Amino acid sequence: MNPEVDPYFKAAGRWRAELVRLREIVLACKLSEELKWGSPCYVFEKSNVLIMGELKESCTLSFFKGALLKDPEGILDKPGENTRAARVLRFTSVGEIDELESILKAYIREAIELEKAGAKVDFKEAAELPVPDELQMQFDEDPDFKKAFEALTPGRQRAYLLHFGAAKQAKTRASRVAASKRRIFAGKGMNDCICGMSKRMPGCDGSHKDLKNFKMW
Incomplete structure (x- = not known):
């Protein structure tokens, strides 16, 4: 755990418990933890792999190159209609996260392997x-x-x-x-x-x- 990221979780609102649980799962996969764009970002050898977020209706875990993941469980969504690379998962309970723990770890390990292979999204x-x-x-x-x-x-x-x-x-x-x-x-x-005030930069x-x-x- 990176102490510089701790304040994010302490200040989290409705989804604090869910975010803390996601943090445990991600860190168990041996990714480095940094604070980027005001959110916890998880990195493999300087390459961004995952980022967490807190929305009004859910908390999120986003894969920067999620479009390259096989997604056999069909759980990944596009953050927006025009999104090309990123894919997101939304959670509203710790129980939901616990049920998907093994699947999440498998997806994270796959994302790490993609970074090791130098895989890039075709734009x-x-x-x-x-x-x-x-x-x-x-x-x-x-x-x-x-x-x-x-x-x-x-x-x-x-x-x-x-x-x-x-x-x-x-x-x-x-x-x-x-x-x-x-x-x-x-x-x-x-x-x-x-305006430079957004908490969800960029x-x-x-x-x-x-x-x-x-x-x-």
Whole structure:
């Protein structure tokens, strides 16, 4: 156990007992414990393997490369519709965690073996999404904007392409592109925090709502 991570568990709310139990299981698999993005993160030779989280309705255990796991039990979910690599498990009781202990350890060991093998998630699918004409026009007019977009992670690029392309009217697509330019130049994804207050960095948890006169990008 890393003493620097202890305050997270002491300050945990409704799901404290569940998080502590998950911690025991993960540490039994010989992963290093660090505090990243304000949450307990478990690492194998400097590579992130798992991260814990606490939501209103559950606590979570997320695999950074969960898409590569075989998941024979079918227990892994995508955190979001556009998620490419991560997979998450949600828990609402210690008993639920205890029942899955052996399965969780097997999944964690598999994730460690993937890191040992240098396995990587294939993000090529993101590049296969069509670039809307309205976005391409902005690329042609502003090469720096194109470079900024291409510098984003594949997952962030995919989310923007889906967001722009989902609009049925050209006017709406153009408006969405224009509204997203500042975020893209800043290297931010659609759901990334821009106020610096989120407890779920880099994602936004709505903390900006507590700031007076705060204007979303």
